[in-house]
Amino acid sequence: MLSVLGADQPGNYIIGEQALRRFLNTQQQAAHFLNDDEIAAAYPTYALQALNFGIADSSAAGEFPKFTARRARDVPTHVIVKFSGEDDTPQEHRWADLLICEHLALTTINDTLKLKAANSRIYQFAGRTFYEVDRFDRHGEFGRSGVCSWHELNAALFGGTGNRSDGADALLHANYISEETAQQIKLLEQFGRMIGNTDMHDGNLAFLPDMCLAPAYDMLPMMYAPQRGVELVERKLNPALPLPKEREIWLLAASAARVFWRRLEVDERISLDFRRIAGVNAGWIDRFVA
Ligand SMILES: Nc1ncnc2c1ncn2[C@@H]1O[C@H](COP(=O)(O)OP(=O)(O)OP(=O)(O)O)[C@@H](O)[C@H]1O
Numbered sequence: 001m002l003s004v005l006g007a008d009q010p011g012n013y014i015i016g017e018q019a020l021r022r023f024l025n026t027q028q029q030a031a032h033f034l035n036d037d038e039i040a041a042a043y044p045t046y047a048l049q050a051l052n053f054g055i056a057d058s059s060a061a062g063e064f065p066k067f068t069a070r071r072a073r074d075v076p077t078h079v080i081v082k083f084s085g086e087d088d089t090p091q092e093h094r095w096a097d098l099l100i101c102e103h104l105a106l107t108t109i110n111d112t113l114k115l116k117a118a119n120s121r122i123y124q125f126a127g128r129t130f131y132e133v134d135r136f137d138r139h140g141e142f143g144r145s146g147v148c149s150w151h152e153l154n155a156a157l158f159g160g161t162g163n164r165s166d167g168a169d170a171l172l173h174a175n176y177i178s179e180e181t182a183q184q185i186k187l188l189e190q191f192g193r194m195i196g197n198t199d200m201h202d203g204n205l206a207f208l209p210d211m212c213l214a215p216a217y218d219m220l221p222m223m224y225a226p227q228r229g230v231e232l233v234e235r236k237l238n239p240a241l242p243l244p245k246e247r248e249i250w251l252l253a254a255s256a257a258r259v260f261w262r263r264l265e266v267d268e269r270i271s272l273d274f275r276r277i278a279g280v281n282a283g284w285i286d287r288f289v290a
């Protein structure tokens with residue numbers, strides 16, 4: 001499948017001549033980069049194509065429905081776009097809330113946690129919420145760079161079954177990453193726990209070719225996702241308190257998570273129901289930090 005269709009996978013590999021031919025054809029067509037005023041018409045159509053025919057012109061794996069697109073921003077930019085359903089139900093509102101959470105989580109990772117995160121934004125058209133994130137493995141119109149997820153590295157090097165902090169220690173001890181990168185992985189993991197991200201699997205953490213951490217992606221409070229896609233179950237955020245060796249990072253993560261939950265609480269794009277949950281969670285963090 002990769003050798004036939006894999007012309008736009010994460011990273012920079014293209015495997016096989018058929019896939020390469022596909023890639024070259026796309027480059028030759030000088031594909032159009034969408035302006036801000038074109039996406040209100042284009043994105044709802046792309047969403048329908050992605051739902052009806054698998055993915056048109058796309059690559060990214062994963063669980064959310066999504067497509068890739070080209071955008072004329074300050075420079076030509078390749079983006080991934082995830083979107084919610086258009087039904088006016090509490091469940092669909094929750095999925096839309098979660099996309100806004102993903103945008104706010106990445107924003108908070110950048111400006112408060114001071115780690116790199118991909119730039120993202122939210123649009124709402126045609127009853128759907130669209131989450132658009134800039135690809136860090138694409139640069140301008142043609143540039144492509146490598147990326148390797150912890151999932152692949154772990155399988156190749158260790159076969160570990162622990163959490164990300166265990167992985168960071170294994171990579172550090174084998175001299176693959178610096179102490180600083182190991183600390184960043186741990187900080188991001190603690191932050192993820194405090195924002196209710198129950199989906200921190202090995203594929204949601206990646207490294208650049210120099211073995212620095214790739215910008216953060218796919219960070220959102222998945223514990224609040226509708227169960228089996230549809231059922232809204234009441235959930236209580238309850239991340240573990242820190243051991244002494246974890247205390248410093250835990251406190252940094254907690255103060256950033258508090259900023260995250262307070263941002264949700266006042267964001268009018270988010271449903272009232274979920275803003276109330278965000279307020280409770282911010283209060284929980286206040287209490288333990290105090
Ligand atoms: N900003 C980005 N730049 C480059 N690649 C990205 C970016 N965001 C995501 N990806 C790639 O696309 C894949 C799917 O994206 P993401 O993990 O956000 O979607 P998902 O549907 O939530 O995935 P899953 O539920 O399977 O974890 C990622 O595993 C990663 O390889």
Ligand SMILES: [Mg+2]
Pocket residue numbers: 062203204218
């Ligand atoms: Mg993912």
